[in-house]
Amino acid sequence: xxxxxxxxxxxxxxxxxxxxxxxxxxxxxxxxxxxxxxxxxxxxxxxxxxxxxxxxxxxxxxxxxxxxxxxxxxxxxxxxxxxxxxxxxxxxxxxxxxxxxxxxxxxxxxxxxxxxxxxxxxxxxxxxxxxxxxxxxxxxxxxxxxxxxxxxxxxxxxxxxxxxxxxxxxxxxxxxxxx
Numbered sequence: 001x002x003x004x005x006x007x008x009x010x011x012x013x014x015x016x017x018x019x020x021x022x023x024x025x026x027x028x029x030x031x032x033x034x035x036x037x038x039x040x041x042x043x044x045x046x047x048x049x050x051x052x053x054x055x056x057x058x059x060x061x062x063x064x065x066x067x068x069x070x071x072x073x074x075x076x077x078x079x080x081x082x083x084x085x086x087x088x089x090x091x092x093x094x095x096x097x098x099x100x101x102x103x104x105x106x107x108x109x110x111x112x113x114x115x116x117x118x119x120x121x122x123x124x125x126x127x128x129x130x131x132x133x134x135x136x137x138x139x140x141x142x143x144x145x146x147x148x149x150x151x152x153x154x155x156x157x158x159x160x161x162x163x164x165x166x167x168x169x170x171x172x173x174x175x176x177x178x179x
Contacts, residue, residue: 005112007119010073017082018062018073023105024054031144033154040154074119076112083107086116096124098134117150121179131178138171152177
């Protein structure tokens with residue numbers, strides 16, 4: 001765990017931290033949700049070694065002016081170094097949108113993501129929401145496993161979002177968590 005990590009809202013003095021770079025993540029399978037009788041279930045499809053790889057999302061284009069909008073940026077800090085970022089936006093219903101969650105590659109699997117989710121849940125409650133929702137690609141199995149472990153539940157599946165794009169064949173899974 002990361003006992004030397006502090007999570008706090010990013011202020012103007014630390015505004016450059018909202019530009020924390022993306023790092024590659026492993027692709028080794030996919031989460032396959034199904035919905036029947038009013039309940040979600042899932043199974044995992046693990047890929048053979050020759051089909052595994054890595055992916056990196058394009059760099060985020062957050063504007064430093066976003067710090068004065070209704071977007072909330074939470075940074076995970078080891079001393080003054082930002083090692084993780086959660087980006088929260090207002091939701092149009094009872095859940096606040098966790099638009100982005102990322103952790104510096106050197107700090108993954110050390111509890112930083114869990115700390116960010118915990119603080120994001122607190123922020124959602126403080127802003128009058130009942131919890132968080134987010135979307136994750138079905139082939140980002142590590143992220144899907146992480147969110148399920150954090151107590152998120154599947155609430156939707158979008159199988160059309162990537163049609164006609166370079167990401168064709170993927171789906172987005174919507175996850176929800178009450179605070």
